[in-house]
Amino acid sequence: MNIISFSGGKDSTAMLLLMIERGIHIDRIIFVDTTKEFPQMYTHIEKVKSFIKPHIIETVKIDYDYWFADHVKTKGKNKGRKGYGWPDFRNRWCTSLKREAFLSQVYNYRYNPRKCGYMKKDFDIIEYHGIAYDERRRCAKNRGRNIKYPLVDWKITGKQALEYCYSKGFDWDGLYEKFYRVSCWCCPLSRIGELRVLYHKFPELWKELIRMDRKSFRRFRSDYSVDQLSEKFANENLI
Ligand code: SF4
Secondary structure (H helix, E strand, O other): OEEEEOOOOHHHHHHHHHHHHOOOOOOEEEEEEOOOOOHHHHHHHHHHHHHOOOOOOEEEEOOHHHHHHHOEOOOOOOOOOEOOOOOEOOEOHHHHHHHHHHHHHHHOOOOEHHHOEOOHHHOOOEEEEOOOHHHHHHHHHHOOOOEEOHHHHOOOOHHHHHHHHHHOOOOHHHHHHHOOOOOOOOOOOOOHHHHHHHHHHOHHHHHHHHHHHOOOOOOOOOOOOHHHHHHHHHHOOOO
16 A cells, blocks of 8 residues: 655645656555645645645644643653644654654554564555655664655655756745745744744734743743844844
């Protein structure tokens, strides 16, 4: 069974379109929605859905706001505390949730991450991940599962993947002209330059970021709080 991990980004979009173009059999396409994607990304995904018919994209949602602010911890040193708050490099709870949401769909909860592998009856499953040739070092972290990386096999770089998507009419309404990496708009792990773009070009999302920040027990980043970033960007020349 061939299962595509589809994020909606340039690499997984290029992989999906090329696989269809090259006649590679696809059984399922799974998109894990963090609910914090850019509005342009949701528009893009609808566009892809229309383009690839009769293939369908299955969506699995993570309730980001619940885990961020409302989930009550039942054990550990933060027992009783509500919400995980902003993720950081040591505590990327949202990335873990995304991964688990995908695996739960693919392996029907049979996947055992502790054993770093899958059960025998899942040997027929092949996951397809859109990792560009110039990022192929990232393939190493998924050892233990049956994963193929078509863009790596085809030596397609991130730049070429984006150009291919553009040639097919997919442009994310310019998101890739503004951001190096297109993922959750509220990600504290974004580059400062990308947060600056968010502040200036997406003021409604920035207001939402401020609202979210009020609910987080963790500071947005070790170097800047959201308020400090607002002040910093407001005092800079407009980009
Ligand atoms: S992009 Fe950032 S906020 Fe979104 S899942 Fe990944 S680490 Fe979490």
